[in-house]
Amino acid sequence: MGETWRALGLMSGTSLDGIDVAVIETDGEQILGRGFAATYPYSDAFRDKLSAGLAEAATLRDRTARPGRLKLIEQYLTELHAEAVGHYLADHQIAADSIDLVGFHGQTVLHRPEAGLTVQLGDGALLARRLGRPVVYDLRAADVAAGGQGAPLAPAYHRALAAGIAERPLVVLNLGGVANVTWIGHDGTLIAFDTGPASAMIDDWVKAKLGQPFDAGGGIAASGRVREDIVAGWLSHPYFAAPAPKSLDRNAFDAGPIAALSPEDGAATLTAFSAAAVAASRAHFPEAPRLWIAAGGGRRNASLMNMIGERVGAPVRPAEAFDIDGDSVEAEAWAFLAVRARLGLPITFPGTTGVAEALTGGVVADA
Template sequence: MNDKPLYIGLMTGTSLDATDAVLVRFDERPQLLAHVSLPYPQPLRDKLMALNRAPQLALSEFAELSRTLGEQLAAAANALLANQSLHPDRVSAIGSHGQTIFHAPEAGMSLQIGHPAIIAKRTGIPTVADFRVDDMALGGEGAPLAPAFHQTLLSETDCAAGCALINIGGIANISLFRPGQPVLGWDTGPGNGLMDELCQQHFQKPYDADGQLAASTSPDPDLLAHFLQDPYFAGPAPKSTGRDAFHTQWVAERLNTYSRPAPSPLTLLSTLNQLTVQSLSNALKQENGGAWPKKMYVMGGGSRNATLMQRLQKAAGDGTEIGTSEQLGVPPEAVEATMMAWLARERLAQRPIALASVTGAQRNAVLGGVWLP
């Protein structure tokens, strides 16, 4: 390990499966040095999943959850330090996203729990967090944060004729790069989240490994069209959403208004898989003049779903080359946590993050607050 500053990034994400902690050094591109993943205790996961379906809780519950998740995040950072036999003094800062429990652009506010003061005190490392509200205070959506970071992963040859970086976590989002134009970025709708919940409810599996279950039957085209009638899909960028909008209750409500018999769980799973593909496809063509980019790099858990990736390639056609962020030097599972390390570095340097063209904010802003050990 050389003498360049080190940063830790912490990401919980919309899939609610684990806390990812990464150790990063920044050269021309981010250099991922280590990655650990700390699973959620089941009671904590259950509480957070319940909040997706009904985002209401007492202040006492809010406080308890924020403290509990703060301890979880700190434990992940400390596990990373122990894994690398690294003293906290070697790390310049931790960047922590926290767990989004409510995202309300119309109200100009977004709530993440997992208090950064607890992380800073438990690790002995300055912690940077609460990144979204600065953008929202300037009229922006506060999301997605990724497009500005994604630009740091790209070389001139990676994206010479334009490209898209697609993150498929619990929610899916796109960063669209076009020559001579500002970067665009927005949430397209469900990623893996709806599929994961269905697998847990009906198949006693945490997720559809490799998309094998979805591949066993065809999607229902009429049900897919019914799902796509949700107004969110037709709206233009900038826009953002979360698991508080797309959850099992969302599926149940649409099945209740579906004029045909309820599909089998396998057909529903295959259709939700196709919903992720189709909503990505529609959004890309809507914002890119009806065409697919020549190159796409996929990251997040969805990049490991072979059925989803095959369907995405089929939708894009032979004129689009689809790979993963591994080709850009960061494994798909570590990109968002690496972004948090980058945001921490940028906050300490007081550099504005170039998000105004993405979120609709009045101007770019320095993002986040700093909590000391």
């Protein structure tokens, strides 16, 4: 076992809900300790700015360009991350100088690996200056530059998390804005990819129709009727038949087919689509999973969890059933990946992103 690092991870996901903060101790291979996790929500006003930034970023051709409002959004986003870390350290009485390294995801505003583009807003050098700690950021770019999908990046951490769980093969299912799976074989082999939308389309729908940020508990979907013909239409998209590894942008699918539906029927149909997309992932596994472990905010959506369970033919259990905080997995993963990147260890693999060989990545900004 090598040197133990105390690393802090920061995640702002495709659901645009806020900043997740977590601390772990690791040697880059094993999880030696997991601390408190917390989420610091974005204001409605900043969430609207981020949504506008997504629209502006859609035209980017240069991943370093920050036209229009993107530069100001990036600076403010970084300052919010610094504030979140300050609150987190104070709330949990953690000394800043006890943190050896910070893993900073930033905010993905464009992900088109087929065009060699992935853009995460976030100024790692500014964050390092604000925190007085070294920051590892831009962890997706090297993989995309080498021909990989640049996502998902959490599988190496998923494997470390699942080290003590006997069932194999198993799947760690992350239900964020976009859903992704990590299939872990008997020998630790990893296969990972995005399955399709999880919460993003549902969130956008209920916000537009009902002014609510998300479908709390899946109650709106539960009172609606699924239009299976629309679900089938979405599932005919070539993405689902394409071999893994593969990844999706948050806005890859058009909600137009449900435009005329009631809020409830639209939510039910979108939820069924997310569940069906997860179930479709099984076609790309060499062996059927014996267990699915769900993390991410979508695990709180009872309608989504029930629909997934009905479709995958194996137990689907929340991360908490295995003493894993389902809200903090992605932030913890970024702490873990930051240490691996600093040590020059691989963070992406042929079975997870399609890169030709295992590859490290990231940019280090020293304080």
